[in-house]
Amino acid sequence: MSTAAGSPRPRARNRRGEGGLLRAEILAVATALLDAGGDPRAVTLRAVARGVGIAAPSIYPHFLDQSAIVLAVVQQAFAELCEWLRSAVDAAGEDPRTRLHALCRAYLDFARTHPERYRLMFGGAWMPAADSGITPDQLAELGAGTLRLVADAMTACVDAGCCTSEDPDADAVALWVGLHGLAHQRAIATSFPWPADITERLAVPLSHLVA
The missing domain is CATH 1.10.357.10 (Tetracycline Repressor, domain 2)
Structure with a gap:
């Protein structure tokens, strides 16, 4: 869900040391996108970021690119x-x-x-x-x-x-x-x-x- 077209829904910021939680959320959303669409190409950085409620650049500390998310x-x-x-x-x-x-x-x-x-x-x-x-x-x-x-x-x-x-x-x-x-x-x-x-x-x- 998003608050406006192209913008992610609000998400509470993880506390220090909780980066692993964000990684798990990214994986959960990516898996849900795959299960829903059946195509790894649906697992885009923008779609994952929107599902988690973050900006796409926030994914990079956890995954280098889209292929890294799919491999995970x-x-x-x-x-x-x-x-x-x-x-x-x-x-x-x-x-x-x-x-x-x-x-x-x-x-x-x-x-x-x-x-x-x-x-x-x-x-x-x-x-x-x-x-x-x-x-x-x-x-x-x-x-x-x-x-x-x-x-x-x-x-x-x-x-x-x-x-x-x-x-x-x-x-x-x-x-x-x-x-x-x-x-x-x-x-x-x-x-x-x-x-x-x-x-x-x-x-x-x-x-x-x-x-």
């Missing part, structure tokens, strides 16, 4: 995905097989519940410029937490004797690719009559589960 949205989304998966696994009980199935369903639920964020996370539109200071290792770390959770769940199944995988880390990548493909197809083929147990049909062979 992606980083936050990956963190949210990891927390989403952990919560699902923790709520699934102690059986490793049940926990793995819960993780797979939660992954697909995240993609369905946050379609715009999910599309941006894996679409590549957020790739930072070469001079952004973001290293290839930092980019690779974005999805590492999710893969680690999948690999840990598969390893637990191996230890319990219900999984024949000889390389849980590699098979975790294969399972993620399968889940990602299903999430994508569900998003674009919404009228297709997907089997009710499609997640299990995908997860069982890709994770080498046995009875």
Whole structure:
């Protein structure tokens, strides 16, 4: 909202030491803009500033440019995905097989519940410029937490004797690719009559589960 065309709504100034609060507000508004429009180009400095209630230059101490904001949205989304998966696994009980199935369903639920964020996370539109200071290792770390959770769940199944995988880390990548493909197809083929147990049909062979 704004008080006049082109001017931000009034906002109380943060007290000294509360710059982190402003950064969090900028991220929240940027994420809301993405969720509403589905296009990272909607996350402009002017639109973010208007949503927060600040002048656009006030963003620069926290983010270098628009691409830095979008990258931060992606980083936050990956963190949210990891927390989403952990919560699902923790709520699934102690059986490793049940926990793995819960993780797979939660992954697909995240993609369905946050379609715009999910599309941006894996679409590549957020790739930072070469001079952004973001290293290839930092980019690779974005999805590492999710893969680690999948690999840990598969390893637990191996230890319990219900999984024949000889390389849980590699098979975790294969399972993620399968889940990602299903999430994508569900998003674009919404009228297709997907089997009710499609997640299990995908997860069982890709994770080498046995009875």
